Amino acid sequence: MLREILALASMFIKEAKAWILVNIFFLIIFPIAMIFSFRYIIAGDMIYYLISGTITFQIAITGFVAVPQTIGMDRERGRLSLMIASGVPAWAYAMTSTLVNNIMAIASGFLIIGIAALISSLGISPISIVLLLASLMAGTFQGSMIGLALAAKVRNWRLLNQLTQLLGFGLTFFAPVYFPLGAVPKYLLPLAMLEPTTYIAQAVRLSLTGSYASLIWDAATLIYGVAFAVLADKWGLG
Secondary structure, three states, rough: HHHHHHHHHHHHHHHHOHHHHHHHHHHHHHHHHHHHHHHOOOHHHHHHHHHHHHHHHHHHHHHHHHHHHHHHHHOOHHHHHHHHHOOOOOOHHHHHHHHHHHHHHHHHHHHHHHHHHHHHHOOHHHHHHHHHHHHHHHHHHHHHHOOOOOOOOHHHHHHHHHHHHHHHHHHOOOOOOOOOOHHHOHHHHHHHOOOOHHHHHHHHHHHOOOOOHHHHHHHHHHHHHHHHHHHHHHHOOO
């Protein structure tokens, strides 16, 4: 089984290389542009919202978009059915797909922190790095489980492609990601608490400040992810 998983990982890495220009843009160029452009109009602690929002966007793009689109493409081309028919368990395929994408998202998160530290006054303590790693792991888990559930539920490739892009961008810019949760009007707060990116953004921002309260949001993020993992398992990928 280990050999099959390594072969799947190699396949997904090759697929990522095929989309190298898109990956470079969203994982490297976009974060640099966001931080470099907006740091001039953001003062004080608001820089943490810019950084955490950009990291959350990376997780959303990876989990809500890349994961389901990769699975949908493999299913559309018949490759997923062929792999399952040849004896590759669906769980191994799903786990490897999400793992490769999650590693890229986590690496992008730390890249963003490095960029921010170089071109802004962002101060990061050692405990912040540890808490951030925990938040990134929880966030990428949640994002990839939502991606798996989307791929399992929506079987039409064109619809899946459109829906994932709408969710990836919509749940970033129409949620309290780049601004405080307290700024959300009370009548919209229940809706904000239904958005998965809300939990990721709060966890990441608090981790950057070294606050252990980020662990509470990490736990909520994981619970959200487990709920979608159950749905993905119920609907199946094949």
